[in-house]
Amino acid sequence: MRQFSRRDVLRASTAIAASGAFASVTSAAPPASAVTPELIAAAKKEGKVVYYTSIDLPVAERIAKAFEATYPGIAVRVERTGAERVFQRIGQEYASRIHSVDVVNSSDAAHFVVWKREGMLERYVPEDVAKYYPAEHKDPDGTFASFRVWLCVIGYNTTMVKAEEAPTSYADLLDPKWTGKIVKAHPSYSGTIMTATFQMARDLGWDYFEKLAKQKVMQVQSSADPPKKLALGERAVMADGNEYNMFIEKERGTPVEIVYASEGSPLIVGPNALFKNAPNPNAGRLFQSFCFSPQAQQLSIDAGGLRSLHPQTKEKPGRKPFADIKKMKDDPAEVERTSADVKAHYSRLFGV
Amino acid sequence: MSIALPALGAPRTQRIDLSSPILILFAAFLCVLILLPMSWLIYFSLVDRNGAFTLDNFKTLVTDSAFLDPLTTTLILATSSSIICCAFAAPMGWLVARTDMPLRRTVRALVTASFVTPPFLGAIAWELLAAPNSGLLNKIYRATTGAPPDEHLFNIYSLAGVIFVISAYTFPYVFVLIANALDRIPGDLEDASSILGGGTWTTARRITIPLALPALLAGALVAFLQAMTLFGSPAILAIPAGFHTMTTKIWSLFNYPPKPELAAAASVPLLVLTVALLRAENLILGRRGYSVVGGKQGNPRLVRLGALKWAALAFVFLVLMCPVFLPYGALLNATFSRVATSFVTFDNFTLHNIHFVFFELSATQLAVKNTFLLGVASATIGTIMALVIAYLTTRRAIRGYRALGFLATAPVAIPGIVLGVGLFLSYARPPFVLYGTLWILLLAFVTIALPAAYQQLQSAFRSVHTDLEDASRILGSTRLRTLRDITAPLLRTSVIATWCFIFVGVIRELSAAIMLFTSETKVISVLIFDLNESGDLGAISVLGLIMLVITFAVVIAVNRIPGFGEARLRNA
Secondary structure (H helix, E strand, O other), X not given: OOOOOHHHHHHHHHHHHHHHHHHHXXXXXXXXXXXXXXXXXXXXXXXXXXXXXXXXXXXXXXXXXXXXXXXXXXXXXXXXXXXXXXXXXXXXXXXOOOOOOOEEEOOOOHHHHHHHHOXXXXXXXXXXXXXXXXXXXXXXXXXXXXXXXXXXXXXXXXXXXXXXXXOOOOHHHHOHHHOOOEEEOOOOOOHHHHHHHHHHHHHXXXXXXXXXHOOOOEEOOOOOHHHHHHHHOOOOEEXXXXXXXXXXXXXXXXXXXXXXXXXXXXXXEXXXXXXXXXXXXXXXXHHHHHHOOHHHHHHHHHOOOOEOOOOOOOOOOOOOOHHHOOEOOOOHHHHHHHHHHHHHHHHHHHOO | OOOOOOOOOOOOOOOOOOHHXXXXXXXXXXXXXXXXXXXXXXXXXXXXXOOOEOOHHHHHXXXXXXXXXXXXXXXXXHHHHHHHHHHHHHHHHHHHHHEOOOOHXXXXXXXXXXXXXXXXXXXXXXXXXXXXXXXXXXHHHHHHHOOOOOOOOOOOOOHHHHHHHHHHHHHHHHHHHXXXXXXXXXXXXXXXXXXXXXXXXXXXXXXXXXXXXXXXXXXXXXXXXXXXXXXXXXXXXXXXXXXXXXXXXXXXXXXXXXXXXXXXXXXXXXXXXXXXXXXXXXXXXXXXXXXXXXXXXXOOXXXXXXXXXXXXXXXXXXXXXXXXXXXHHHHHHHHHEOOOOOOOOOOOEOOHHHHHHHHHOOOHHHHHHHHHHHHHHHHHHHHXXXXXXXXXXXXXXXXXXXXXXXXXXXXXXXXXXXXXXXXXXXXXXXXXXXXXOHHHHHHHHHHHHHXXXXXXXXXXXXXXXXXXXXXXXXXXXXXXXXXXXXXXXXXXXXXXXXXXXXXXXXXOOOOOHHHHOOHHHOOXXXXXHHHHHOOOHHHHHHHHHHHHHHHHHHHHHXXXXXXXXOOOOOOO
């Protein structure tokens, strides 16, 4: 069948591996691209850019509105869903030869491994990325770079749980006193949770999830949702969820608190990339450049609660400095290899 | 299949025979709508990834508990919902049609309002009301009884919760069927019973109830099928509780990595069950048709309830709390509250949600436009198709009209999500790539709407006797002129009702749309479902209310179109 099947992916990847012999000779990032008046004019002619993303919707729309304010006349359409859905959606649309995405952001860095391997990404390096971004956070071939970084954390509602009784580790969540009181998100929907589940299964063992599944957790989809369920007071504790949503809630005065697990918190990296077949290539380039500008990066910190790799940005006071937190190690290549198994294993344990 | 062609009497003179082209055109179109998707569905269920024949998909279906559990759950859910719907809709239908209970018209209007409410929106509203900890009702319960913080009265995230919410939005179907049936039972029969000495209750037991029984049975079946094939409510309420129904399971098979073969196979039991149940209904009702329409009818006699009528009214309003008053109250509250599940007070009143949906959410405009376009287009095309087919079949205007009638009714046996899977498998790949356009959604919506639209208009045509048309023809009018001057005005009300029925159906459709949308062809229902997955309840409330305003505005506007003037809003 001509759908986005594993067979197609395999065939495509062999073809690309074969051509890789030649490609490797020239495999260096293209020169950095500055934002020129010509680019802006061409982008304005296109008038719009389509951004598929898995960032929590209000944050994504904030960034979109900031772009629209900087470049009036270019509308950003945010297409927001879970990273795993974004991946599935693009795969399905491309299999039907529908090219509607310009720029993508995903919380599952493994997706970029696949898109790059299939030759779907445009080689485009914004000036800020070339100048300021650390090597391990940009593709050597110039197809993507880390737009955002954050952690998958534990959290609790402070009116429902006293600070001294709050969990401090993943092991604590298995205590019977939390039965029926935990909310958690789903790896088949959320890239954050997919990545976190991989890291935790690797470091803590599947044994942990097996026990957690017996805690009668409330199963939501997006990693942005557990913080919101804590805010409503629907559950007392979240087993996983976005650190950035917790910052947003906390700074809004919601009674929630973050717990960085003593075992380490899963590190989540969310790259941005431009598609080769983007319907609005110039607006796409402009938007990609804007996303890595100090202005957008600082906004993602201040309004979005995210961490930035741009050295010209400042961390927001009151938040625990990124460097002081114990993190688990990310491994996109391995996530890419094992994601189907991780999801299947998870569904078997949790029933959905 | 073979079709018996009845003799049509003396052939009319000097007429160009348009029957074969019309028949072929419509039959071909209906095949595209129904046969092609279903063929692909069956084909995919019988092949493996490489396209080789296999029964493994079905073997997985009957051996893997990941499929057996949802199937059992679905059957429990459909049976319970069906029983609950009948238990509440039957007495309510009787009260409204047959007693002197006050406010009967208002009650009918409110049931229509609950029909217009999409079930998935109702499910989200019930999350706001009855989530175990944050639900408004549970908060009231704890505040009034002083119960401890983690105790709750309701838990909507449970099998019972799903059954409750599905019943609340399925009972209008049963109610309308029963109320209409009771409306049609002639008073003469009841009078005869009274004259022969039967008291009120004897008459009810011996005459009214038996005559209404076929409608009750039909209602039970409709409720069962609705509950079995609904996608939105279980997706919103069952998955958080950690279980699947068949529809959510089928949908989850399209998560990456997608397994369309298994999804196709898992769709087959739903299809088979639906066909079997409809056959069974035909067998039972086929023999029990009471010819109650015909001859002069006496008005139905109203049972005097006396003082009991206030108790009856209280019961009816208590039932209507569930689909109408409480959910709308919760949505309105969430619209203006900073925290969706806190009661609006002076302190936490906010217009932020409204501002967000109208000025920040970039998907709003496109979704509203798509939904509106699809609603109007599907309703118009669906009504025209149903009108033509109903005319051709009731007037036996062309040969092979029975095949047309059959094809127009067939989609009733195809659950929305199954149709979605079928259309996706048919039109997402060359040679016919409709996926990514509004056309594929239009196909889905017209297909889903056609059976009910056809049946409504067919009965409308039957009620217009051919005498009037014949008189017009005898006086020299052409067939088309007769249609325009005689038949059309007589059918006006039914046509408008059918149009509105399809329009409302499109607005509340989620199960086929969720399989077929792309980012460019998103509709409001899908957008709301998306927002629910990321927990943006404030935005959902605003969008949900916009959706209802659009629906009511369009329905009212269509009923006021000049020339259609005095047509009345009817129960859909």
